[in-house]
Amino acid sequence: MPPAGLSPIMRRRRLGTDLRRLREAAGLTGEQVIAAVGWASASKLSRLENGRSRPDPDDVRALLDLYGADEATGAELLDIARQAGDMRGWLKKYPVMTPQQRIFAELEAGCTEIREYNPVLVPGLLQTQGYARLRIVSAQQVESGVGDPEPDAVPEPPPAPVAPETQMAARLARQSRLLRADAPHYTAVLEEAALGRRAGPPEVLREQLRQLAELAGQPHVTLHVLPREARIGEWYLPPTAFSIYLFADPLDPETLAIEGDFTNAMSTEANTVNRYKVAFEWLRAAALSASDTVTWLFEESERLVEAGEPSTAAHGSATAPPQRRRHSGRLTDR
Structure with a gap:
């Protein structure tokens, strides 16, 4: 090992x-x-x-x-x-691991620091089981909706489907890295939109928000929520979600990873990584502070409780869109 x-x-x-x-x-x-x-x-x-x-x-x-x-x-x-x-x-530490999850687990295994930004999703290292299931099932529904290939195209054998439970187990195995004594310092910037009603039913979101608040209490975990109206630098708009990995061995280069549902990209090219490091600092500066983020997470989870909107749909199914709410001036509305 x-x-x-x-x-x-x-x-x-x-x-x-x-x-x-x-x-x-x-x-x-x-x-x-x-x-x-x-x-x-x-x-x-x-x-x-x-x-x-x-x-x-x-x-x-x-x-x-x-x-x-x-x-x-x-x-x-x-x-x-x-x-x-x-x-x-x-x-042995990852008895259940899909090929895609293994790539990121191997990166995370040797990290001293991880920085992540995501505009639409809670990163895999922070997801609850309910939230992860929604993401996995919805992605598989897209896969099942892909049509037949063009008549002249040579068909490729489809990859063997991976059961949602297996993918969830692999993701949870990765999350155990954040709970170990030698865990890396982890910092994430999450767009407010990634934690909104489009992400899932209220009960799933409440659980996810509370887990984020609990994880933010770990000494090596720092979370920042980026409000919708926040200005980033000189009106900078980040083009994609990304992760940056720093390693214990100084000869192992800093690595940029861009993870998607259907494709992944990685780079150790210094100029490319440095551009994303600058972008991350802009995002972090524009986001709520770590303490205000914890307050936001608790208040938003309580607002979902007060809203009292039980979901009759199964996880991964469509739910009715939420009604607009008035601005009260609270931190959650800002």
Whole structure:
């Protein structure tokens, strides 16, 4: 199992980056390397250098010999290869994990700090079971509504459906990371709209708001609600939800992740990550303070109780739109 404070996915990326540098320093092309070590597939080297496959120490040793790596470098990279390849101990902490959830669990495993912004959803690390079920079921309904492919298109086999209970269990396993003694410092900026009536029935929202308020009481968790009318910088509008990960090992680069229902994107390119870091600071400055956010969460959950709007629809089904309410001047209305 990788030592505490190390991310499996970052171990693979670190190894791949260093192997690519050694290959380039040796003046070898990918084709020359494949021919020299006798691998059957050219994609094997590409997957290894891009951190997309679990490394075999014997394969890494063959590359180090070919590149003429010195003893210290070789020992270090073989140690990283073993950390990245032996996932049995790590997976014991996550007995149920979908492929998408595993990517983010591996990132979170080695973090010292996570910063997240979301305009429409409560981030996965903060979701209740009821809220998570709504999000999972609604996304699956979209998937089921996709039509047949074009007549000339070559049909791709559909991925095996993952039961909502399995996805929820995977998400809750990720959340346990925030409750551990070595939890990363976690800061999130949530748009007020992400916590509004469009997100689900009142009873689901009440539970979610109260859990957010409880989590905000943890010493390593800081939450900010961004009011609808808040001005961000010079009228800046963030284009998407995003997460930024900082790691214990200073040689593991800061990583940007953009998570969607149907696609994900990641980048360690410094200029790209820095732009999002600046955007996050603008968002945090425009949002309510941490203490005012806790007040907002409690007041909003109480308002839902006072509204007394029981939902007869099952989680994931449509509910009647809420009526407009008058502004009373309270923090919840601002």
